[in-house]
Amino acid sequence: MPDFPILPNPTDPRLTRAITGTDHTGAQTVISVVEERPLTIYLNAQEIVTAMTIGDYPEYLALGFLRNQGMLRPDDVVTGVDYDDEIETVVVRTQRQTSYEDKVKKKTRTSGCAVGTVFGDMMEGLEGLTLPATPVRSSWLYALAHKINTTPSLYLEAGAIHGTTLCQGDTPLVYMEDVGRHNAVDKISGFMFQHGIPAADKILYTTGRLTSEMVIKTALMGIPVLASRSGFTAWGVEIARQVGLTLIGRMRGQRFICLSGEDRLIRDADPNAQPDEGRKHGRKGAGDD
Template sequence: MQSEGLTRAVTGTDQHGQPIDLNVIEERPLTIYLNAQEIVTAMTIGDYPEYLALGFLRNQGMLRDADTITGVDYDAELDVVVVRTDNKTIFEDKLKKKTRTSGCAVGTVFGDMMEGLENVTLPATPVKTSDLYTLAAKINRTPSLYLSAGAIHGTVLCQGDRPLVYMEDVGRHNAVDKIAGWMLSEQVKPDDKILYTTGRLTSEMVIKTALMGIPTLASRSGFTAWGVEIAHQVGLTLIGRMKGQRFVCLSGDARLTRDADPDQIADEPKKSGRKGRP
């Protein structure tokens, strides 16, 4: 994770009218091209643009296993990434069907993403609850842009009880796409991985995780009904509301190995009321 240039110092006033200095997240556009065709302009914090472009195109079904990537070129002055392949790609019809998602910073998916799930079969990889507790504790203590500036989501690719790579962005969909791009670049296999996100487990998050081939998705936050329905459809282990010793599994419970005693895990205090959005 890199942080230089991703925040800006600003001055405001607090509730008492006193001056206060703080860091806020930078936000900038990134336009993604596939060969000669402009695909989308995403609002992002600006780090790892090549991973974001690769992951976005892969998760939208515009880059397939059979495609050979011949180059990924980033122009920092123009805020443009061009992904080049050795075959011709034309997506005019696909680009006509866009869906604005519920993601922060307004995500965009293309209307036929659900069709890509028809052939998805996720491995029935077992998940140990001891690993989940260890991961949650490690991730919550990891230095991050969220802890220093807020207004951001994090996504972590994990294996067993080990976080492998941590990505952040203003939209959780961007953070997931960066993970997908990193996996594609490093040729990392998804079969035994866990994807952890700080954001809500929406249909978009479930779809992207399934298309990446990752069998387990976990979060501190809650679920949407459609996200749960799709998780059942594709055989995804879906775990949310992971806070302290507590969690809820709404899909894939048979794949959980409960090898940790929740009573031995340090719990987080329950909030007396709902104050804002998770």
């Protein structure tokens, strides 16, 4: 079992680049800019997708993407995950023979930065899905928001990036970042798949919008609670209600809104005792679009 927590490494020189420009006054300035590079994912001998990513944890990203697309089954035996940095490729190998030519042809572009990709039968797997009735306390939500938003991260270093955190109670366990919120979630899914991490007692916290794909991925991972600083899409809310996912958004200071799964929520903290960020305070930008 890995040691927790697993946190971003904003000092990793591979993930940002110093670029010189001029500011609003015309003065020369140097800022850190997030790297973006392609990663091609293979399942056995078949090329599946090329994703744009910051380049960390490529093995987890590949496993999580394939798992969330239904191409890796829960009982699949993975015999190898090979990453080649020179050609920016990950090959995931399984005992089971796989062939997904038809599924790869049926792709749907989804909302969100870095263009998330879902295949045509993306609702497959949700029918009959029942998520555990694990309670979530408002005191946990307030504590998590404070811990996550003050953790050193690539966002605080360079911006233009999304973060997603796997949590248990009021404790962050695994914090992943990427140029697309979908990639960050897939990294966490791959981590859980690789290490056999149970989902029933977990919370997924994200800085990005609560879209249909975010809800679907969270539900298929078996996580009963999805929370965000950002807002909702109507289809995301509709799917969350369909599968019984607790969906909490606009978490800022004292405030949050629950649009699905209210029955899991235990309000055990006084909102007035929490610091109020205000509309122009705190982490904003990449995670708010």
